[in-house]
Amino acid sequence: MRFTVIDTIPFQPDRAALVKRLRLRDGSSYLSDLERLVDEAEAVAKPKALYKVAFIDDRGDDYVVVGGVRLDSRVLAVNLDPVHRIFPYVATCGVELDAWAHAQDDMLYKYWADIIKEVAVREAIQALFEHMTETYGLGKMMSPGSLEDWPMPQQRPLFAILGDIEGAIGVQLSDSFLMTPNKTVSGLRFAAAEDFASCQLCPRDNCPGRRAPYDDTLYDRKYRKIQS
Numbered sequence: 001m002r003f004t005v006i007d008t009i010p011f012q013p014d015r016a017a018l019v020k021r022l023r024l025r026d027g028s029s030y031l032s033d034l035e036r037l038v039d040e041a042e043a044v045a046k047p048k049a050l051y052k053v054a055f056i057d058d059r060g061d062d063y064v065v066v067g068g069v070r071l072d073s074r075v076l077a078v079n080l081d082p083v084h085r086i087f088p089y090v091a092t093c094g095v096e097l098d099a100w101a102h103a104q105d106d107m108l109y110k111y112w113a114d115i116i117k118e119v120a121v122r123e124a125i126q127a128l129f130e131h132m133t134e135t136y137g138l139g140k141m142m143s144p145g146s147l148e149d150w151p152m153p154q155q156r157p158l159f160a161i162l163g164d165i166e167g168a169i170g171v172q173l174s175d176s177f178l179m180t181p182n183k184t185v186s187g188l189r190f191a192a193a194e195d196f197a198s199c200q201l202c203p204r205d206n207c208p209g210r211r212a213p214y215d216d217t218l219y220d221r222k223y224r225k226i227q228s
């Protein structure tokens with residue numbers, strides 16, 4: 001099945017939230033500069049996302065095969081044990097906003113532009129997840145690089161399952177598995193009765209993106225292979 005592209009995502013960042021995030025004070029002379037940058041960003045930004053419905057052809061203790069492409073992860077294999085369908089996705093701030101950010105010639109504005117791109121990718125992921133939840137009722141997700149068990153090089157097979165992502169939404173994957181634009185996220189969603197968030201297996205302290213508390217016994221309880 002070909003992927004579905006979502007490219008009509010409105011972009012109107014919360015300006016008050018940006019002022020707070022950038023720690024600008026009332027009356028600061030920088031406020032009008034930020035207003036100008038946000039006006040420009042709104043005019044050019046086209047956040048986008050794509051996803052695909054894909055089916056598991058084969059599976060083992062620590063891998064699944066999807067459309068002939070193997071994904072290696074013990075945690076993924078256990079989480080996907082009850083399901084036959086997955087929904088790989090990519091969401092991005094968009095090449096248009098990325099090019100605009102690169103064209104900024106002042107270091108401070110470059111930094112602000114990067115934060116604005118971050119807001120745009122969040123809008124893209126929110127629009128994508130709302131669409132997927134409404135259409136398929138999906139809940140769980142995993143992303144390559146979020147766990148040692150499913151590291152960044154697994155971006156390559158995930159991209160292979162999706163197809164020509166660059167042709168569709170301009171996102172490129174480098175030899176070191178980094179995505180361009182830099183404000184791009186990838187992963188897969190699936191439907192399963194049991195709750196799961198990668199954060200439950202990630203001990204990182206003070207992570208602003210944490211969605212669930214770290215559970216230091218979960219891996220042993222649920223994912224550790226029993227040696228015969």
Ligand code: SF4
Binds near residue numbers: 202207210
């Ligand atoms: S705690 Fe942070 S780094 Fe760890 S998986 Fe969650 S979002 Fe990612």
